[in-house]
Amino acid sequence: MATYLLKRLLLMIPTLVGIVIISFFVIRLAPGDPASQKFGGVGQATAGIDSERGTAAAEARFRERFHFDEPLPYQFGYFLKRLATGDLIFFQTEQPIWTELWRAMKITIVLNLVVFVLIYIIAIPTGIWSAAFPHSTSDKIITLILFLLYSLPSFWVAELLRLAANWQWWAEVGLQPPIFPIFGLRSQNFDSLTPWGRFMDYVWHGVLPVVCLTYGGLAYISRQMRAGMLEVIRQDYIRTATAKGAGRTRVIMVHALRNSLFPIITLLASLLPFLIGGSVIIEVIFNIQGMGLKSYEAVLRREYDFVMVTLMLSAVLTLLGILVSDILYVIVNPRVTFEEKG
Numbered sequence: 605m606a607t608y609l610l611k612r613l614l615l616m617i618p619t620l621v622g623i624v625i626i627s628f629f630v631i632r633l634a635p636g637d638p639a640s641q642k643f644g645g646v647g648q649a650t651a652g653i654d655s656e657r658g659t660a661a662a663e664a665r666f667r668e669r670f671h672f673d674e675p676l677p678y679q680f681g682y683f684l685k686r687l688a689t690g691d692l693i694f695f696q697t698e699q700p701i702w703t704e705l706w707r708a709m710k711i712t713i714v715l716n717l718v719v720f721v722l723i724y725i726i727a728i729p730t731g732i733w734s735a736a737f738p739h740s741t742s743d744k745i746i747t748l749i750l751f752l753l754y755s756l757p758s759f760w761v762a763e764l765l766r767l768a769a770n771w772q773w774w775a776e777v778g779l780q781p782p783i784f785p786i787f788g789l790r791s792q793n794f795d796s797l798t799p800w801g802r803f804m805d806y807v808w809h810g811v812l813p814v815v816c817l818t819y820g821g822l823a824y825i826s827r828q829m830r831a832g833m834l835e836v837i838r839q840d841y842i843r844t845a846t847a848k849g850a851g852r853t854r855v856i857m858v859h860a861l862r863n864s865l866f867p868i869i870t871l872l873a874s875l876l877p878f879l880i881g882g883s884v885i886i887e888v889i890f891n892i893q894g895m896g897l898k899s900y901e902a903v904l905r906r907e908y909d910f911v912m913v914t915l916m917l918s919a920v921l922t923l924l925g926i927l928v929s930d931i932l933y934v935i936v937n938p939r940v941t942f943e944e945k946g
Contacts, residue, residue: 616923623919628680631911638695638906639666692909701910709880711789712894715810716878719817727822731829736856738834754823762816762889769812785809787891813890817883825871832864869932876925877918
């Protein structure tokens, strides 16, 4: 196992290097750069530059200082040098990115961990139930509900929930609209609350974003779980266990469940990057200052350093997710070995 892990970790290095190179050059294909953002329009007024000549001179000095006037290969080498020393900044403010990055990461990681836990604790039992009683009334109802949920765009549901939460009808039944907060994750009086009050304030603010982030993944993973379980319970060894007198619950939960988890394990590799990347649409709609919103704003402002770090973290988590999936394959099914997968 140690040899396999070492081999996989070493293979990640050239993959990650390739991702960094491609990401760097693709980002630079977008029109504009931090200099034009900093000294154009509002940036010019903020800097107190009131002449076209002064703006052009300041912009030229900025580009020369950060080597934006150099060829792209030279800029890439300059970026790697600053990356190695941790000297990555927001070009608009010329402040390090790390404090803001860590603050946004904590919000996105906590939010998405809650979402993932909810998805799996609901989706797996739902998928098992549907597979255990295929074509029954309950299976048809569950299938209909899940397909409806999967077909609803998250941004549309988010807007509907915002309207519903702010509906003035709530005042008529004695509740103060909005019934759930529609912006941010904290109240204005958050700092004056008790620890329990702060926790409940986070929960209260997080209801709508969590619902919007959960229902689509819940529907998809539940369908994958049902499909995997149905495939397994049709196998010969399941019929043999049933013929030997094993109860239906034991056949499903002991004999079939482990092998039916393969599709769910595979999805882990694609879910991990969301811990860092977050959901741009939901975070923008609810004004959640997580990685999704911050990355979106960084792209608009051409904050190359922040965008590159976000892409690199997502790439690392994707590669680690694939590795964890392979390890879980062996844990779930001992017939799969590291030698076979290597």
